[in-house]
Amino acid sequence: MTAILETRGLTRRFGGVVAVDQINLTVNEGELRCLIGPNGAGKSTLFKCLTHQLKPSSGEIRFNGRDLKGLAPHRIARMGVAIKNQIPSVYGGLSVRENIWLAARRTHYGRALDTTVAKALTEIGFETAERTAAKVDALSHAHRQWMELGMLLVSEPKLALLDEPTAGMTRDEMLKTVRIIQKLNQTSTIIVVEHDLEFISLLAKRVTVLHRGRVLVEDTMDKVAQNPAVRQIYLGSQWQPPTSVPVQ
Numbered sequence: 001m002t003a004i005l006e007t008r009g010l011t012r013r014f015g016g017v018v019a020v021d022q023i024n025l026t027v028n029e030g031e032l033r034c035l036i037g038p039n040g041a042g043k044s045t046l047f048k049c050l051t052h053q054l055k056p057s058s059g060e061i062r063f064n065g066r067d068l069k070g071l072a073p074h075r076i077a078r079m080g081v082a083i084k085n086q087i088p089s090v091y092g093g094l095s096v097r098e099n100i101w102l103a104a105r106r107t108h109y110g111r112a113l114d115t116t117v118a119k120a121l122t123e124i125g126f127e128t129a130e131r132t133a134a135k136v137d138a139l140s141h142a143h144r145q146w147m148e149l150g151m152l153l154v155s156e157p158k159l160a161l162l163d164e165p166t167a168g169m170t171r172d173e174m175l176k177t178v179r180i181i182q183k184l185n186q187t188s189t190i191i192v193v194e195h196d197l198e199f200i201s202l203l204a205k206r207v208t209v210l211h212r213g214r215v216l217v218e219d220t221m222d223k224v225a226q227n228p229a230v231r232q233i234y235l236g237s238q239w240q241p242p243t244s245v246p247v248q
């Protein structure tokens with residue numbers, strides 16, 4: 001297994017608050033890692049440090065073996081790290097198809113461009129001409145999220161960081177999002193932060209639990225769910241794994 005991302009002693013302080021505290025994280029190429037933890041655990045701050053939207057206070061981040069120290073966020077993006085809270089160019093006045101086409105155009109040409117766009121539109125469930133022609137500004141919350149995932153699909157980042165991709169979605173919408181993220185994982189390594197534990201159970205192979213800026217435990221969802229400390233600080237003692245049908 002090759003590590004695509006490694007952090008060593010990664011720390012970010014805000015005054016007296018240590019939001020990310022000496023984190024050592026290793027994510028292998030092709031992995032779909034879920035990151036969970038209570039509010040304020042440091043999940044979003046960790047993501048922002050990884051892309052240098054926030055400058056780490058100390059520690060090291062290596063992506064594809066390269067030390068990211070001193071690199072500007074756009075350089076890290078160009079190396080293939082995408083964060084969904086910051087998709088740079090979503091044009092609200094353009095259609096879904098046009099936005100996905102513009103995202104795909106950076107890496108695809110000619111006929112491959114058209115087939116890539118068509119495939120992504122199918123994968124995110126925008127199959128009718130009416131759907132693909134809809135202006136982004138007029139989309140529902142869930143449809144906008146799926147369109148942004150479509151933009152990630154066509155831009156094929158090496159590492160995609162997804163911060164709460166199902167926030168505000170219904171359960172059916174969440175289940176559809178699981179399928180789209182599994183597609184994305186066929187070409188991209190993914191780290192996803194979520195509070196929806198059914199979503200995590202359906203998707204995760206390996207889960208990292210953060211608490212007060214530190215890694216509390218890292219294991220399979222089953223093992224994490226049995227961990228007394230995780231149950232105490234996050235899941236609750238009564239929590240049972242969801243019994244939903246596994247997603248194809």
Ligand SMILES: Nc1ncnc2c1ncn2[C@@H]1O[C@H](COP(=O)(O)OP(=O)(O)OP(=O)(O)O)[C@@H](O)[C@H]1O
Pocket residue numbers: 014017018019037038039040041042043044045046
């Ligand atoms: N810009 C900031 N200035 C000061 N403190 C901050 C800032 N951003 C985050 N923090 C603090 O850092 C800690 C970690 O916050 P962070 O948002 O990373 O947690 P989180 O795990 O993503 O939480 P949530 O699940 O609620 O999104 C919190 O104590 C928070 O108040």
